[in-house]
Amino acid sequence: MTNGLMPWVASHAHLVPEPLVRAGFLAAADVAWLLRVGSVRQLERNLAHVLAWRDAQCTGGEADVDVISRRRLRAMSRRGMRSYFTYFSEALTVKGRTREQLTARIRGTGDGLASLKAQTGHGSAPVAMGHQGNWDYDGFWARLEVAPVTTVAERLADERTLRMFVDIRESLGINILLTGTPHLTERLEEALGRPHTVVPLLADRDLGRNGEFVDAFGSTIRVARGPATLAYDTGLPLYVANTYRERLHGERRKRAGSAHGYVCRISGPLDIDRFRGLEREAGIHAITQAWVDTWARGIADAPQDWHMLQPLFLADLDLSRLHAVPEEVRRRWEQEHA
Template sequence: MFDQLLAFVAKHARAIPERVVRGLFLAAADAAWATHAGSVRQLERNLVHVTSWANDGAPVDRRELRRLSRRGMRSYFTYFSEAMTVGGRTERQLRARIRGAGDGLDSLVELTGTPAQGGRDGSAPIAMGHQGNWDYAGFWAKFDVAPVVTVAEKLADPDLLKTFVGIRESLGMRILLTGTPKLTSRLEAVLRGPHVIVPLLADRDLGRNGEFVRAFGSVIRVARGPATLAIDAGKPLYVVNMHRERLSGKRRREAGTPYGYVCEVSGPIDVAPYLGMPREEAIAALTQAWVDIWAAGIAAHPEDWHMLQPFFLPDLDLDRLRNVPDWVTATLRADRAGDAARTHACPRKS
């Protein structure tokens, strides 16, 4: 039902006032949050790890967690309302809704910009997560950085897949789908060309393979793509975090909305130190390096992280995954033993 609603809104983006769509989606977000649906409970389990880690292991206040998860659900549904109505927005509106920032932005522009822009006409892979509005980010990059080639998940619903691909292509992105033959080789070929960036949503792995890394005081499993591409192409790896910000003045008037986004670029991570390592060790180490940077951005703005799926080691079904390292299995056993010990140590009510 939700998929059909998304497709309907996208097809009638010019006819339906954006404020109406935003209001409907925010109402849906509040309804899901109020009923404490399974996806909301999973979001809160994920946020517990982030907020506890950000506060040096301090216990998470239940009320504050609920407030944070509500903001998270509203951010998540806002993304869909914006993505589905992008066809009704002008270039001026979209450009006013997002800006670049971060200590890696100038370096990325210098590397990938055209000579006319003062750049070196290079290319770069980027690791990013499910934050903010990555469709807006791709649109912004076309003007301020370089054209985007990226990968989209191949959805079961062909109409919804066509809708999402159409939206991103209308914003100037070139889209390849998961499951495309020789996908990694095709992306490497793209990176050998000039004036292009390849951002990959990599904070969760959709297949049975993935790289286990430490983050937020726990263990997570992310995609190997960014590290693999950077190493094989010999390109520096950048990291992007996104979060919402309140707009004001001229920019708010031009955007036609009270909120916009910051696309924060970090890096580059030089791949040279990893090239002398054995391949699997290099991919693991470089993946851990970008996750360390990315995790700090998540902790700064957890409400804009759209992770409603099992993500941390205690919630993963390791029996369904391949190539689980021994250290991950040992970590899970130790965590479960610690939980059991704490349970038995609690005094029972008489």
């Protein structure tokens, strides 16, 4: 399907009814969930950490993934798979949507939104975010409501699929750079050096050998260093975005042509100045921990929209494949596997 049907649908979105595409992807999501394929099992392991941490925040106790019932976890993972597959149906059909439909499907909110708009009105800002909701819609909204968008997309092995996703995002007005691009960080810093620019980065996982280990959800996760590196090196304020699905009603639902849309919640800015006195590596780590703290609270508010189907938590990682693992992290991993 990836090598054939998906690119065809994306190229002919105006010919294919969106409800039909959505129904097909939801059926596929339900089949994968019922079969409990490997990605679903990994999603459930990740969600167990989030649910346990959220419960602990309410009770004042310790996060314990073992107390999360299988029934509760299965119900949440089904919602998660349907949310994840809905994203794909929306991405593939985005070229068949009018500007009015897209603007009705995504709105911004949050205590950092006014500050972000003010910052990008005269300058630029990096934004840390995760694979949550519909990040393509986020980019479209940000370009219209905040500032022109430059971001990074993963370089996929399948060239046809890669071009499909790049084309989808560029059709929304998003400037795309690919992982593996020479001097990528310098190019992002160059973009941030121009006024009226926002650089959102999907940073809740790092698929390479490098990454930053931080505390989250009562455990340890490994995320990308990009947002913190840009904030530390440029001195620009760092914002955090979380995105959730929401049910639409009335006139907005009619304009959207969909029963659901998204809200992009902007938090921040983080106080980068308090980390300026630290050495670079310590500063990047501290900034990463700070944005993850904010982002994790947003994930806990709507875990069903977090599309994390890959190993992320320390217990699921193969440390032999990773670079420069801190000794305290290695000891923690050994304790969890004892």
